[in-house]
Amino acid sequence: MNTFELDKKFIAPTYARFPLEIVGGKGSVLLGGDGREYIDLGSGIAVNIFGAVDDEWVKACTEQMNRFQHTSNLFYSEPCAKLAQMLCERTGMNNVFFSNSGAEANECAIKAARRWGALNKGEEYTTIITLKNSFHGRTLTTLAATGQDAFHKDFLPLTEGFVYAEPNDIDDVERLCKENKCAAVMFEIVQGEGGVNALSKEFVSGLVKLAKEENLLLVCDEVQIGNGRSGMLYGFMNYGFKPDIFSTAKGLGGGLPLGATVLGEKVKDVFAPGLNGSTFGGNPVCCAGAISILSRLDEKLLAEVREKSEYIFSTLRGSSGIKSVSGLGLMIGVETEKDSNEVLAKCRENGVLVLKAKTKIRLLPPLNIPFDTLKKAIDVLKDACRI
Ligand SMILES: Cc1ncc(COP(=O)(O)O)c(C=O)c1O
Numbered sequence: 001m002n003t004f005e006l007d008k009k010f011i012a013p014t015y016a017r018f019p020l021e022i023v024g025g026k027g028s029v030l031l032g033g034d035g036r037e038y039i040d041l042g043s044g045i046a047v048n049i050f051g052a053v054d055d056e057w058v059k060a061c062t063e064q065m066n067r068f069q070h071t072s073n074l075f076y077s078e079p080c081a082k083l084a085q086m087l088c089e090r091t092g093m094n095n096v097f098f099s100n101s102g103a104e105a106n107e108c109a110i111k112a113a114r115r116w117g118a119l120n121k122g123e124e125y126t127t128i129i130t131l132k133n134s135f136h137g138r139t140l141t142t143l144a145a146t147g148q149d150a151f152h153k154d155f156l157p158l159t160e161g162f163v164y165a166e167p168n169d170i171d172d173v174e175r176l177c178k179e180n181k182c183a184a185v186m187f188e189i190v191q192g193e194g195g196v197n198a199l200s201k202e203f204v205s206g207l208v209k210l211a212k213e214e215n216l217l218l219v220c221d222e223v224q225i226g227n228g229r230s231g232m233l234y235g236f237m238n239y240g241f242k243p244d245i246f247s248t249a250k251g252l253g254g255g256l257p258l259g260a261t262v263l264g265e266k267v268k269d270v271f272a273p274g275l276n277g278s279t280f281g282g283n284p285v286c287c288a289g290a291i292s293i294l295s296r297l298d299e300k301l302l303a304e305v306r307e308k309s310e311y312i313f314s315t316l317r318g319s320s321g322i323k324s325v326s327g328l329g330l331m332i333g334v335e336t337e338k339d340s341n342e343v344l345a346k347c348r349e350n351g352v353l354v355l356k357a358k359t360k361i362r363l364l365p366p367l368n369i370p371f372d373t374l375k376k377a378i379d380v381l382k383d384a385c386r387i
Contacts (some may be wrong), residue, residue: 003033018348025052028369030353038348039377041365042355046192046224046331049251049293051366057254057292064288071284073277079287086294087262090233092242094268097261098282102223103137105247105259109186110141112245112263112270113217114161117183119270121215127180128219131167135193136186136221145186148194167191167199170206177214184217184244185210189235189328192224195358196326196333204239217266220246223259224331227251228297228367231306231329238328254293258286297367305329305367308374312363315378321385326360330367333360336385346384352377361385 001009003021021033028051030040043049050057064079071077084096097108110128117125128145130136136145143151144158147165152158163180165173173185185207190198211218218241225235226248232238234246244266249259259281263270309329316325316334323335336343340361347354347361355362361381365374 018344018353020348020353027051027054028366028373036351039352039369039373039380041363041377041381042353043251043364043366044255045355046229046250046364047253048255049227049229049367050254050296051368054254056296057289060292061256061285061289064285067284069283069285070280072279073282077282077284077287079284079291080282083260083282083287083290083294086291087260090294091246091262093246093262093264095263097263097271097276098287099249099259099261099278100257100280100283101137101259102221102247102249103139103142103259104278104281105223105249105261106136106142106145106186106221107139108259108261108276109219109221109245109247110145111276112261112267113184113186113219115270115275116217116267117181121183122181125181125183127161127163127182129163129165129173129176129180129182129185129216131187131191132164133167133191133194133197134164134188134221135191136188137223167197168203170203170210173207174210177210177216182214182216184219186219186221188221188223188225189239190225190230190331192331192362193357195360196331196362198326198328199239201239204241208241217244219243222246222248223250224364225328227293228302228305229329229331229364231302231309233297233302235328252290252293253286254289256283256286256289258283258290301367308365308369308371311371311374312378316382319382319385321387322382327363330363330365332363333357334363334381334385335360337387338385343381343384347380350380350384352380354381 023033024031030038114126130145130147132147134147136142141159144162163176220236220243244264247261321337326333
């Protein structure tokens with residue numbers, strides 16, 4: 001049996017896969033099982049920040065692999081400690097809990113917020129306000145945090161204690177805050193799976209003000225937009241505030257599973273031994289790779305991200321068959337006149353891999369995609385959208 005047949009027979013059918021097997025790649029170009037090369041505008045859904053088989057990242061991971069590949073969290077390990085230091089020093093936060101995925105990073109953020117609420121506001125202050133149309137993960141608690149009924153309906157009952165506000169409606173957040181005993185408000189600066197919509201600056205300033213007045217924690221889910229994708233190291237930095245907690249994953253590991261929950265001053269003492277843990281969390285190979293990623297997300301690279309973003313926005317906006325372009329940095333949603341499935345298939349036919357978010361085309365290219373490769377790919381997308 002070939003890979004398609006094996007997959008169909010032996011893999012639980014939770015994914016609607018594209019009809020393409022990936023067999024290799026280098027940088028922003030992936031090699032298909034059909035022998036063709038494809039420009040990758042998806043980065044494995046915002047994971048491969050420096051593209052496929054990035055030399056420095058491979059070197060960092062392999063060197064660590066040759067030292068030791070894993071130790072339990074009962075022992076100290078340098079890559080884990082150094083990565084935590086980098087994350088804290090570059091964001092002004094205090095300490096980090098490492099896990100393996102975005103959902104787990106959010107689980108930890110939720111645990112931290114609930115314990116903080118109970119300890120500081122009163123035992124019943126455990127409710128977390130999230131936003132409608134958000135996406136926070138697939139575990140039962142992060143599904144509950146996700147403000148979309150479609151994700152809930154087959155898996156009830158979910159974890160209690162989440163209420164959902166309209167994005168960009170501060171009055172709605174305030175109402176929920178008054179009606180419930182809340183510990184935190186948790187949000188994505190750019191709702192990714194929800195359709196690549198950036199929150200308005202006015203709304204986010206409203207959240208910051210409300211959090212101060214009502215003693216709420218601000219929890220940013222930086223799983224998709226974080227790690228340089230927004231044109232700043234973390235998405236919230238574009239909005240000029242610092243959250244109390246942020247979670248991240250995806251791009252941080254650069255292709256290996258790594259999640260991080262980064263805790264600020266207010267919550268830095270919320271955990272004690274035994275209150276959270278993970279066998280693989282902070283794996284030294286993943287952390288060594290992440291150090292190589294984070295150390296290259298410098299001002300020069302971030303300026304390039306902003307420049308590429310501007311190029312995509314200005315090229316696509318107003319182009320034939322394109323209704324709107326949304327997002328931030330290199331996390332971009334394109335609303336098309338044609339059915340986005342048709343556009344996506346046409347792009348693939350012409351050697352470019354794009355993603356979808358709801359009914360939009362979603363672009364999440366590697367941050368270091370060469371300009372000429374990006375231009376080629378955007379031309380293909382423009383052509384595919386044209387009516
Ligand atoms: C904003 C956000 N949070 C959480 C998650 C869940 O991450 P993971 O799939 O690594 O559990 C995702 C995944 O798409 C995401 O985009």
